[in-house]
Amino acid sequence: TYLNAKGVILRAFDQFRVKSCIDFKPRDTEEYYLSFKNLAGCWSYVGRVDPNGQNVSISVDCDRIGEVEHLILHALGFHHEELRYDRDDYVQIEFDNVIAGLVIFVSKNLSSTHDVAYDYLSVMHSDKNALSNGNGSTIITKDPKFQDVIGQRVEMSSRDAEELNLLYKCGKFYNTNNSYY
Template sequence: FYSEAHLLLLKLLTNVSAALKSGLQNFLKTLKVSSAAGCFVELLQKTSLNHMEGPQDSRPNETAFEHFHLKSCIDFKPRQTEKCYLSVRKNPGCYSYVSRIIKSGQVVSIGEQCDHLGIVEHEFLHVLGLYHEQSRYDRDDYITIMWKNIKDGTKSTPTSSTTFNAPYDYLSLMHYGKNFFSKNMENTIVTKLPQYQDKIGQRMEMSPTDIYKLNHLYNCSKFSLLLKSPLYIHYFKMFA
């Protein structure tokens, strides 16, 4: 059973794709580069990227890149001779640094169990500067961390990263699920709004709030019309 917010997310994602494909892709295609991207100015203007080899590996990546193109001002392109680039590899696991850490050939791993649209988008949102939603400094107002159930070596504290003045989003693609990194199959996160307990950790695709943060970070107005739509405003108010 889906909550009202979850159904609204599905409806918004459908409307976003339809609206963008019908004309919003002609919006602003240049942008000022935030310091979060560092030398990834090439990632935004003359993007440099190593694709993984083979059609099975590249399909979810290319779909994710198309979503970034449709929903933001960011384009991913194959690397040619650029010195600042990402190296997408099929290492064990799914992982990425947050923002630019390594200038040349920064690794993004999309492993065996990671080749799904939402997971690929999740890792590339890290590349572009977004942290996990449950790492917000105000997370304790919205969730309870069950420290006793978390595996040793995987515990983390909130960061001081900006919230972009966005409400806490239980349906963010960047939110962990209720039992991620559990050592005993018990919950590691408990939502203070019970109706979202089984909804956190969705890996369908970026939520409207994820898209808002990304566009805000890179000063992109491409998504501005959709942000003003009644559906989006209603989605925002559900978490305010």
């Protein structure tokens, strides 16, 4: 429902406030702003691309805090974790299992790293069956214990927060002990 989605979006904003220097406020006269709507599906553009209201679509399928964080991180400039230049050291992409015509969406070298280590627990990592044509998993983790972990949408990881803070030159850094240093 709309009220549930609004509450989840506000809780996601709180997480950004706690874990980074990123804060959100209601739009005043800003030319660039995020416009949260239910536009069929869960999606967001990557980076600031659209003046006069950049749409972020939150449907009933994606009104979970981690999913909303994922979409906001896209808007803040984050690509999927498995699109890093070093991804072949951590995952294997099964191109034969990717839906025909969508292979471009698993091309690497799109995502920046800011020298933060690869993160299987990233809220930006796609799950093992992302873009699958039905013939099996598309992403195989080199470390098998993470195969069923990738694609989590519970909350941004400590490394997600660390990279966000580096990207936006925040003065505080969130670590796994929930403390600042």
